[in-house]
Amino acid sequence: MTNTTKYIFVTGGVSSSLGKGIIAASLAKLLQAQGYRVTIQKFDPYINVDPGTLNPYEHGECYVTEDGAETDLDLGHYERFLNTPTSQANNVTTGRIYQSVIQKERQGEFLGKTVQVIPHITDEIKDRIQILGNSGDFDIVITEIGGTVGDIESLPYIEAVRQLRWDLGQQNVIVIHLTLIPYLSAAGELKTKPTQHSVKTLMESGVQADVLVCRTEHELPYELRRKLALFCNVEENAVIQSIDASTIYDVPNFMLDEGLDKVVLKKLGLECRTPDFKGWNAFLKRHKNPKTEVNIGLIGKYVELQDSYKSILESFIHAGAENEVKVNVESIHSEYLNTDNIKLKLSHLDGVLVAPGFGERGIEGKIDAVKYVRENNIPFFGICLGMQMAVIEFSRHVLGIADADSTEMNPDTPNPVIDLMEEQKSITDKGGTMRLGAWSCDLKKGSKAYDIYKEETIKERHRHRYEFNGVYREQIEAAGMIATGLNPDTGLVEIIEIPEHPWFIGVQYHPEYSSTVARPHPLFVAFVKAALKHKTKKKGVSMAQ
Numbered sequence: 001m002t003n004t005t006k007y008i009f010v011t012g013g014v015s016s017s018l019g020k021g022i023i024a025a026s027l028a029k030l031l032q033a034q035g036y037r038v039t040i041q042k043f044d045p046y047i048n049v050d051p052g053t054l055n056p057y058e059h060g061e062c063y064v065t066e067d068g069a070e071t072d073l074d075l076g077h078y079e080r081f082l083n084t085p086t087s088q089a090n091n092v093t094t095g096r097i098y099q100s101v102i103q104k105e106r107q108g109e110f111l112g113k114t115v116q117v118i119p120h121i122t123d124e125i126k127d128r129i130q131i132l133g134n135s136g137d138f139d140i141v142i143t144e145i146g147g148t149v150g151d152i153e154s155l156p157y158i159e160a161v162r163q164l165r166w167d168l169g170q171q172n173v174i175v176i177h178l179t180l181i182p183y184l185s186a187a188g189e190l191k192t193k194p195t196q197h198s199v200k201t202l203m204e205s206g207v208q209a210d211v212l213v214c215r216t217e218h219e220l221p222y223e224l225r226r227k228l229a230l231f232c233n234v235e236e237n238a239v240i241q242s243i244d245a246s247t248i249y250d251v252p253n254f255m256l257d258e259g260l261d262k263v264v265l266k267k268l269g270l271e272c273r274t275p276d277f278k279g280w281n282a283f284l285k286r287h288k289n290p291k292t293e294v295n296i297g298l299i300g301k302y303v304e305l306q307d308s309y310k311s312i313l314e315s316f317i318h319a320g321a322e323n324e325v326k327v328n329v330e331s332i333h334s335e336y337l338n339t340d341n342i343k344l345k346l347s348h349l350d351g352v353l354v355a356p357g358f359g360e361r362g363i364e365g366k367i368d369a370v371k372y373v374r375e376n377n378i379p380f381f382g383i384c385l386g387m388q389m390a391v392i393e394f395s396r397h398v399l400g401i402a403d404a405d406s407t408e409m410n411p412d413t414p415n416p417v418i419d420l421m422e423e424q425k426s427i428t429d430k431g432g433t434m435r436l437g438a439w440s441c442d443l444k445k446g447s448k449a450y451d452i453y454k455e456e457t458i459k460e461r462h463r464h465r466y467e468f469n470g471v472y473r474e475q476i477e478a479a480g481m482i483a484t485g486l487n488p489d490t491g492l493v494e495i496i497e498i499p500e501h502p503w504f505i506g507v508q509y510h511p512e513y514s515s516t517v518a519r520p521h522p523l524f525v526a527f528v529k530a531a532l533k534h535k536t537k538k539k540g541v542s543m544a545q
Helices: 018-033 074-082 096-106 117-130 154-169 193-204 222-232 247-257 260-267 276-288 306-323 343-344 363-373 386-398 448-451 470-478 522-544
Strands: 007-010 037-044 091-093 140-145 173-180 212-217 239-243 292-300 325-332 351-354 379-382 404-406 416-421 435-443 457-464 480-488 492-497 504-507
Touching: 007 018, 007 504, 018 037, 018 074, 018 140, 018 173, 018 222, 037 074, 037 416, 074 212, 074 379, 091 343, 096 154, 096 276, 096 457, 117 154, 154 222, 154 470, 173 193, 173 325, 193 212, 193 222, 193 386, 212 222, 212 260, 222 239, 247 276, 247 448, 276 306, 292 306, 292 363, 292 522, 306 325, 306 492, 306 522, 325 435, 325 522, 351 363, 351 386, 351 416, 351 522, 363 379, 363 386, 379 386, 386 404, 386 470, 386 504, 416 470, 435 448, 435 492, 448 457, 448 480, 448 522, 470 480, 504 522
Parallel strands: 007 140, 007 173, 037 091, 037 140, 173 212, 212 239, 292 325, 292 351, 351 379, 379 504, 404 416
Antiparallel strands: 435 457, 435 480, 480 492, 492 504
């Protein structure tokens, strides 16, 4: 091991949606599997302080770390691949950089100097880049620079990279540039010109790419790789092909075959070993060779964009592999669900997950869905808002409180079974009322949750404002919906179950944030197992008829 932290920067050209996060996570996995201590961070060029207030249609899901940071969804990929938690330090935005510099200026830290992009903004970026490296916990820090080279927003980050190469030494910093090699079907030809121009744009900012990773639909012939090496000033073995994969979990093996790890370690002066991929490949084998399949409905408000529920979809992949089952996720928009079409939309499903979200749009459709699966014994899993909808549905249709509601949707409801805690009501800043990050939860012995987790106390990540209103707990429990998980400090309800139902669990937290390839989340594993059991039972009844 080396005492000097090495830095790898991943930049992108032509398009910002080439998969820099997956390449960064795959390289990190290769290096981790060789015994190196690796972490990944994401620097985003937008001016929001964090993605917490962004609509999922704008930026995909907002991923939450254990320490309560609202971050880019790429941090989810980092954790799922590496099986190590990230933190506030792993995601920085331009908004946070400028906020910090302006605060320092107001506090007089710059001693009357004119505050400028260089050196003050770039110095702040460099400090943030090196926070994890200076901790002594990592041998290698991989930094993904968001956006596209040439964008005006990205220029300070590229300049910071240029400076760091001089500050830390060429042998301690390398740059990987991810580009697109488009295929013109009319000509039957792969084109290198966009990559050449992208590398040229990077060089105009004073940064030479050390490694090219080329996204492509077709194999790159040797002649084309040689041409790229010559025109882009990189070694031939540093032109890496990243061909389209059937699953993102194939990419580490693809990069291993291409020798990305060898090139990177050689340039950093580190020893290249044989990576231990036994566990990873065992997961891939189960994932690609399922023994059966189940159909699960994902009911949400942002289903048109897959990235809105990225962590949930990946959790189903992990849980499916664990059960040797292919999970077919059917996205259902809650805004278009109603009592007239609910049977048509849900009756064929083996399980239903009602997804998280904010705001009143599509709420009644979610409540109709909960009612249908509760009455028809279809396995139900409610996450955050999904759990709250289960409480509202139960209150309305079992307890007979017809106007039961959440104050999020109806501030004047006479029966707020879901409500803000008293201490939250005076806070006006968005996010200030949020319960964020990992919170403890004590599980009730004998409950499904206790049987699933096999622990008395768990810690799970939160991202929400509204809570189960404890005033109604006694009558809700008397009617058959039991609070089986409670926060030990506040007494807030974290988990609800209906013991009489084959599988009906709602959780106030987000279990999808902590599911990884190495550790599939136990709730998702149990839910998929319940869906398979429901399918088998349904099939048995059908055959008997």
